[in-house]
Amino acid sequence: MLAAIAFAFLLVSRKKCKSRIQRTASSPEENSNKMVASYYRDVHRELSETSSHAKKADHGKLTFLKDDIEKFDLQDLLTASAEVLGSGTFGSSYKAVVVGQPVVVKRYRHMSNVGREEFHEHMRRLGRLKHPNLLPLAAYYNRRDEKHLVTEFAENGSLASHLHGNHSPEEDGLHWHIRLKIVKGVARGLAFLYNELPIIAPHGHLKSSNVLLDESFEPLLTDYALRPVVNPEHAHMFMMAYKSPEYAQQSRTSNKTDIWSFGILILEMLTGKFPENYLTPCYNSDADLATSVNNMVKEKRTSEVFDKEIVGTKYSKGEMIKLLKIGLSCCEEDVERRLDIKEVVEKIDVLKEGDEDEELYGSEGNAYSVRGNDQEGYSFTVDR
Numbered sequence: 001m002l003a004a005i006a007f008a009f010l011l012v013s014r015k016k017c018k019s020r021i022q023r024t025a026s027s028p029e030e031n032s033n034k035m036v037a038s039y040y041r042d043v044h045r046e047l048s049e050t051s052s053h054a055k056k057a058d059h060g061k062l063t064f065l066k067d068d069i070e071k072f073d074l075q076d077l078l079t080a081s082a083e084v085l086g087s088g089t090f091g092s093s094y095k096a097v098v099v100g101q102p103v104v105v106k107r108y109r110h111m112s113n114v115g116r117e118e119f120h121e122h123m124r125r126l127g128r129l130k131h132p133n134l135l136p137l138a139a140y141y142n143r144r145d146e147k148h149l150v151t152e153f154a155e156n157g158s159l160a161s162h163l164h165g166n167h168s169p170e171e172d173g174l175h176w177h178i179r180l181k182i183v184k185g186v187a188r189g190l191a192f193l194y195n196e197l198p199i200i201a202p203h204g205h206l207k208s209s210n211v212l213l214d215e216s217f218e219p220l221l222t223d224y225a226l227r228p229v230v231n232p233e234h235a236h237m238f239m240m241a242y243k244s245p246e247y248a249q250q251s252r253t254s255n256k257t258d259i260w261s262f263g264i265l266i267l268e269m270l271t272g273k274f275p276e277n278y279l280t281p282c283y284n285s286d287a288d289l290a291t292s293v294n295n296m297v298k299e300k301r302t303s304e305v306f307d308k309e310i311v312g313t314k315y316s317k318g319e320m321i322k323l324l325k326i327g328l329s330c331c332e333e334d335v336e337r338r339l340d341i342k343e344v345v346e347k348i349d350v351l352k353e354g355d356e357d358e359e360l361y362g363s364e365g366n367a368y369s370v371r372g373n374d375q376e377g378y379s380f381t382v383d384r
Helices: 002-026 036-054 074-079 116-127 159-164 176-196 245-250 257-271 275-279 289-298 317-330 341-349
Strands: 062-064 082-087 091-098 101-109 137-143 146-152 211-213 219-221
Touching: 074 091, 116 137, 159 211, 159 257, 176 211, 176 219, 176 257, 176 317, 176 341, 245 257, 257 275, 257 289, 257 317, 257 341, 275 289, 289 317, 317 341
Parallel strands: none
Antiparallel strands: 062 137, 082 091, 091 101, 101 146, 137 146, 211 219
């Protein structure tokens, strides 16, 4: 009798666990959508309470960093209609149409790690960054206990919503050539940050929800370079499922911390799996997306790695395998063996939408096997 009860309890627990994972995978920002009404009321109340101060002190005003955006004031934001886009570790974001232009306002908490002048200088530094794959910072609002950063609106939303959101059957998914375009753009944007910013982890918060897509699906990095102005006691909450081992285990960042996060992002795009699912109790607590993928490769189950939306792409299997190797090489636990940003860009830039010689890559029975080819980039294992 006791055995039967225990068995029934186990079945129920597994069903609940499976259901929880499926909900997360289908829509990683689902929970944030429930906060729409309460969040906007909260924003309106707090901004209203300080709107009178905006007339008396500079720190109560919006500071604009872009010349090609029509200026507006705090009251314009208060009276604009708003749509909540999501809620993250440090705050929430909403879309507003102000003086006829759509903008995104991100409301951050825990951003009082530096003084007022240091914060202004860091924002000005970010405002000077210009690259096709960075979402530029348009304006900011500085208050002691919270900050608001204003950017332009990205037409196609986040990469996370396309990979894991709910889509109708007739909607096109992200095909291989689009995913490759996104990977290349993210690599170039990340390389630019490495070259321009004198900080150890120049992005510091790279994940699929912080990769936005414009009308032509060109990737735009957002939430970059905020670690210097975040309270140290809250910094450990950055990245979560994208954390490198040295950061997760020792709270230590290195100049390759962002490379690990980029590797997880690559694997996420190849597999279609949401990395944060591996943080749930239903998974082995020691597992992560990189470990899971690496184990499948070692067990010669590479055909199970790739997302079904790209697995049928004709003549692209070899290029997918090359990108898979790059992703796993970015996720080397040994920092010294991990690729650096220059190597990452060089390897990714030469990838093509299709294989030059489709005969090199397997048969129908084993679409990802390599026939008689042991060259680097085709047959591989990654020791981790």
